Amino acid sequence: MDLSYTADEQRFRAEVRGFLQTNLPQDLRDKVLGGKHLGREDFVGWHRILHQRGWSTPNWPKDFGGPGWNAVEQHIFDEECADAGAPPLMPFGIRMVAPVLMAFGSRAQQDRFLPRIRSGEHWWCQGYSEPGSGSDLASLRMRAERRDDVYVCNGQKTWTTAAQHADWIFCLVRTDPTRRQQQGISFLLIDMKSPGVTVRPIVTLDGDAEVNEVWFEDVEVPVDNRVGEENQGWTYAKYLLGHERTGNAGVGMCKRWLKAVKRIAAEQRAGGRPLIEDARFRDRIAQVEIELMALEVTHMRVLAMELKKQAPGPEASILKVQGSEIQQTLTELMMHALGPQALPFQPAALDAGYTGALSGPEWAVPITGRYLNHRKASIYAGSNEIQRNIIAKHMLGL
Amino acid sequence: MNFDFSEEQNQLREALVRLLDRGYEFARRKQIVASDAGWSRDIWRQLAELGALAIRLPEAHGGAAGTAIDTLVVMEALGRRIVVEPYVPAIILGAGLVSRAGSDAQRTRLLPRVASGEQLLALAHDEADTRYELARIATRARPDGTGYVLDGQKTVVLGGGAADTLIVSARTAGEPGEPIGVSLFLVDTHAAGVRRHSYATHDDHRAADVTLTGVKVAGDALLGPAGGGLPLVEHAIEQGIAAVCAEALGVMAILVDLTASYVKTRKQFGVPIGQFQVLQHRLADMLMRVEQARSMTYLAATTVDSSDAALRRRITAAAKAMVGQAARFVGQQAIQLHGGIGVTDEAPVSHYFKRLTLIGMTFGDADHHLARYSDLMARGPTPAPRA
Incomplete structure (x- = not known):
C-alpha cells in the first residue's frame, strides 16, 4: 500500500492545474469563488472548454470518448477544478444517465446521446422523485402507456434540479401497474421540448430557484427512447443511484x-x-x-x-x-x-x-x-x- | 418553588394567541414581510392596545411594571407565529434601556409614546469588529459645547430601519475593548449626519447599518452616566437573551408539532414514516431538547431582572448556550424529517427554521456563550439563583 502520489500522478496534477490557469475564464472563476449565481451559459461554456481538451467527461472510459482516467486521476481532476474555482460539472448527463446508457443502452442510443452529453449540446436532468415517492422511490406513479410505437406519459416529477435549463430528462415511469412495485418500472429518455411537458420552479428557503416540478400531460415518447427492457427500469435506476452517491x-x-x-x-x-x-x-x-x-x-x-x-x-x-x-x-x-x-x-x-x-x-x-x-x-x-x-x-x- | 403563571399572565398569553391566530396566519405574515417596511404598523398598534408594548415600562409612564416572566409570555407567543415586528429591538433593548437608565425627562418624553406604539427605539451598538465582545466599540463622541458630536459606523442594528430614535453607544473615553468610557446617546434617526442602509435579514426581520458623520446631539441626549454605558448595554443584551430564548421556545414548540404531524401523515413504504423507530427517537430527542431549553429559559427569566450582575451573566450565558444548541438540533432535524418539502420557501417549517437559526446567531452563538460560561466558571462556583 502506498497513498502518496506517483511522479506520473504529480505530473498529471500539474497538467490539469496548468490547463485551468490558462483556460478557466477569470470572470467565471470570480463568480464561482465569490458564490455568485451561475447561469446555464456559465455551466455550458465551461463544459465546452473542457470538451475541447477532451476532459468534459472525467469518469468516462476511452471506449466512449472519455479520458479513461483511473480513480486517482479523476480525484486529482476534481480536486484541481474545485480548487481553481471552476463551475461544477452537472452530474445528470455525464455521471448519471451516461453510465446507464453505457451499460444498458442500445448502440443507437449510445451513438445518439453520449457524444452530445460529452460536447455539452444536451443538458440533462433527472426525473426520479415524485411528490409521493421520495425515500420510497419504487412507489412512483408517473404512467407510461404503450400505444403502438410510443409511450404516452402522464404524471409529475419533483425536486428536479436545473430542469429549467434541461434539453432532456431521464425518467422512471410505471409501464405495468399490475406488477409488484419494482417490477413495473421502465427507464425513459424524454425530450423536454415535447408537447405536454411543463416546468415549474420551486423556490427554496434561501430564496433560490434551482429545483423544479416537472409535469407530463399526454407526452408522447418514442419506444426507441426506452433504455433496456420494459419493466426492468428499477435495475438501471439502482445502478445509477450508486453512481450518484459516489459523486x-x-x-x-x-x-x-x-x-x-x-x-x-x-x-x-x-x-x-x-x-x-x-x-x-x-x-x-x-x-x-x-x-x-x-x-x-x-x-x-x-x-x-x-x-x-x-x-x-x-x-x-x-x-x-x-x-x-x-x-x-x-x-x-x-x-x-x-x-x-x-x-x-x-x-x-x-x-x-x-x-x-x-x-x-x-x-x-x-x-x-x-x-x-x-x-x-x-x-x-x-x-x-x-x-x-x-x-x-x-x-x-x- | 412555583412554576405557575399568574392569572394576568395567562390572560395576556390568551389575548396574544387570539390576536395572532386572527391577524398573523402564515399567508398574512408573507404579505407583511413582502411589504416595503417589512413589518406591520397595524399589528404593532394592536400589540400596543393589548398592553404588550408597555408591560415592562414603569407605571409612572403608562406601563405595567412587569417582569421578565411577562416578557417570556409575550415572546413565546410571538415565537409561535414567527412575528417579525421589532419587539426585541424596540421594546426589550430600546425601551428597556430607557426605563432602566433614562432621566425622568427622557422617560417622560419617550416611554408613553413607546407604550402607545408611536415611538420605536433601537440599540445601535455593534460595529464591524465587535462580534460578541460588547466593549469593542470604536464610535467616538467628542464634547462640543454642552453637547456631543458622534462619528462612527454601526452594523446590523436590529430594527434600525423602523426606529425613530437610536440608542447609540460611543466612546467618550478609552479604546476599543476597554470596559470604561462607553456612553449611550439618544439620536433622532432624522438628525443631520445619520445615514441608514436598511435591509432584510434571512429570517425576514429587518436590520440596518448606520453611519454617523458629525452628528450633533445636545447634552440631554446622554442616556445614563457618561463613560458608564457598557454595563447598561450588557444588561440590555441579557434581557435580549432571555427574550429570544423565550421566543425560541415558541418557535421550537411549533417545529416539534409540525414535524410530529408530518411524520404521522407522510406515507412511504406503505406506512406513515412516523412508524419508523429512527424517526420516533429523533422526535423524542427534539422534544427533550425543547424541555431542557424551556427549563433554562425559565431560569433566565427569573434571574435577568436581578441586581446581581455576576449571577445574570452566568445564567444568561448558560441559557443562551443551551437554547442555541437546542435550536440548532431542533431546527435541523425538523427540516430533515420533512425531507425535500422542508427546504422549500412554501413550507412554514423552513421559515421557523430560519428564525431559529438567526436566534442562534443573535446576541452570541452557543459556542460563544459556552466559552463565556466556562470562563466565568473558572473564576469560582456559580452563585445559586435567589428570589
Missing part, C-alpha cells in the same frame, strides 16, 4: 470550503484578534479537517473498488452520509465565523456585477444562504436515514 462525496468542493473557513476565520476578528486564534473555533475547523482527510481516502478506496467491479456497492452510502455531513459542517462553520454579519439577506448581491448598497463584505453575502440551502444535502440522493438503512442491511446483514 456526492464532494471532496474537492469541501477542500475549497475548508480553505474558505480558514480565510474567513483569519479575517474576522474576535476580542480584537483574528478568530482563528480562538482555540475553540480552531478546534472545530481542525475536527472537520480531519474528517475530510479521512473522507478523501475513503472516497479513493471506493473509487478504486468501483473501477474493479464496474459498479459502486453499498460503500457509496458511506460517502453520501459522511460527505453531506462534512458539507453541512463546513457551511455552518462559515456562517458562525461571520458572527452578526451572518444575518443580512442580500440576494441581489449574488448577481455578478452588483453595485448597490451592501452590508458587510461582499464575500460574506452567500454564506448564510449556503448553510440554509445545504440542509438539503442530507435529504437528497437518498436521505441519510435511507443510506444508513442500506449500510445496515447490505454491509451488516441486519
Whole structure:
C-alpha cells in the first residue's frame, strides 16, 4: 500500500492545474469563488472548454470518448477544478444517465446521446422523485402507456434540479401497474421540448430557484427512447443511484470550503484578534479537517473498488452520509465565523456585477444562504436515514 | 418553588394567541414581510392596545411594571407565529434601556409614546469588529459645547430601519475593548449626519447599518452616566437573551408539532414514516431538547431582572448556550424529517427554521456563550439563583 502520489500522478496534477490557469475564464472563476449565481451559459461554456481538451467527461472510459482516467486521476481532476474555482460539472448527463446508457443502452442510443452529453449540446436532468415517492422511490406513479410505437406519459416529477435549463430528462415511469412495485418500472429518455411537458420552479428557503416540478400531460415518447427492457427500469435506476452517491462525496468542493473557513476565520476578528486564534473555533475547523482527510481516502478506496467491479456497492452510502455531513459542517462553520454579519439577506448581491448598497463584505453575502440551502444535502440522493438503512442491511446483514 | 403563571399572565398569553391566530396566519405574515417596511404598523398598534408594548415600562409612564416572566409570555407567543415586528429591538433593548437608565425627562418624553406604539427605539451598538465582545466599540463622541458630536459606523442594528430614535453607544473615553468610557446617546434617526442602509435579514426581520458623520446631539441626549454605558448595554443584551430564548421556545414548540404531524401523515413504504423507530427517537430527542431549553429559559427569566450582575451573566450565558444548541438540533432535524418539502420557501417549517437559526446567531452563538460560561466558571462556583 502506498497513498502518496506517483511522479506520473504529480505530473498529471500539474497538467490539469496548468490547463485551468490558462483556460478557466477569470470572470467565471470570480463568480464561482465569490458564490455568485451561475447561469446555464456559465455551466455550458465551461463544459465546452473542457470538451475541447477532451476532459468534459472525467469518469468516462476511452471506449466512449472519455479520458479513461483511473480513480486517482479523476480525484486529482476534481480536486484541481474545485480548487481553481471552476463551475461544477452537472452530474445528470455525464455521471448519471451516461453510465446507464453505457451499460444498458442500445448502440443507437449510445451513438445518439453520449457524444452530445460529452460536447455539452444536451443538458440533462433527472426525473426520479415524485411528490409521493421520495425515500420510497419504487412507489412512483408517473404512467407510461404503450400505444403502438410510443409511450404516452402522464404524471409529475419533483425536486428536479436545473430542469429549467434541461434539453432532456431521464425518467422512471410505471409501464405495468399490475406488477409488484419494482417490477413495473421502465427507464425513459424524454425530450423536454415535447408537447405536454411543463416546468415549474420551486423556490427554496434561501430564496433560490434551482429545483423544479416537472409535469407530463399526454407526452408522447418514442419506444426507441426506452433504455433496456420494459419493466426492468428499477435495475438501471439502482445502478445509477450508486453512481450518484459516489459523486456526492464532494471532496474537492469541501477542500475549497475548508480553505474558505480558514480565510474567513483569519479575517474576522474576535476580542480584537483574528478568530482563528480562538482555540475553540480552531478546534472545530481542525475536527472537520480531519474528517475530510479521512473522507478523501475513503472516497479513493471506493473509487478504486468501483473501477474493479464496474459498479459502486453499498460503500457509496458511506460517502453520501459522511460527505453531506462534512458539507453541512463546513457551511455552518462559515456562517458562525461571520458572527452578526451572518444575518443580512442580500440576494441581489449574488448577481455578478452588483453595485448597490451592501452590508458587510461582499464575500460574506452567500454564506448564510449556503448553510440554509445545504440542509438539503442530507435529504437528497437518498436521505441519510435511507443510506444508513442500506449500510445496515447490505454491509451488516441486519 | 412555583412554576405557575399568574392569572394576568395567562390572560395576556390568551389575548396574544387570539390576536395572532386572527391577524398573523402564515399567508398574512408573507404579505407583511413582502411589504416595503417589512413589518406591520397595524399589528404593532394592536400589540400596543393589548398592553404588550408597555408591560415592562414603569407605571409612572403608562406601563405595567412587569417582569421578565411577562416578557417570556409575550415572546413565546410571538415565537409561535414567527412575528417579525421589532419587539426585541424596540421594546426589550430600546425601551428597556430607557426605563432602566433614562432621566425622568427622557422617560417622560419617550416611554408613553413607546407604550402607545408611536415611538420605536433601537440599540445601535455593534460595529464591524465587535462580534460578541460588547466593549469593542470604536464610535467616538467628542464634547462640543454642552453637547456631543458622534462619528462612527454601526452594523446590523436590529430594527434600525423602523426606529425613530437610536440608542447609540460611543466612546467618550478609552479604546476599543476597554470596559470604561462607553456612553449611550439618544439620536433622532432624522438628525443631520445619520445615514441608514436598511435591509432584510434571512429570517425576514429587518436590520440596518448606520453611519454617523458629525452628528450633533445636545447634552440631554446622554442616556445614563457618561463613560458608564457598557454595563447598561450588557444588561440590555441579557434581557435580549432571555427574550429570544423565550421566543425560541415558541418557535421550537411549533417545529416539534409540525414535524410530529408530518411524520404521522407522510406515507412511504406503505406506512406513515412516523412508524419508523429512527424517526420516533429523533422526535423524542427534539422534544427533550425543547424541555431542557424551556427549563433554562425559565431560569433566565427569573434571574435577568436581578441586581446581581455576576449571577445574570452566568445564567444568561448558560441559557443562551443551551437554547442555541437546542435550536440548532431542533431546527435541523425538523427540516430533515420533512425531507425535500422542508427546504422549500412554501413550507412554514423552513421559515421557523430560519428564525431559529438567526436566534442562534443573535446576541452570541452557543459556542460563544459556552466559552463565556466556562470562563466565568473558572473564576469560582456559580452563585445559586435567589428570589
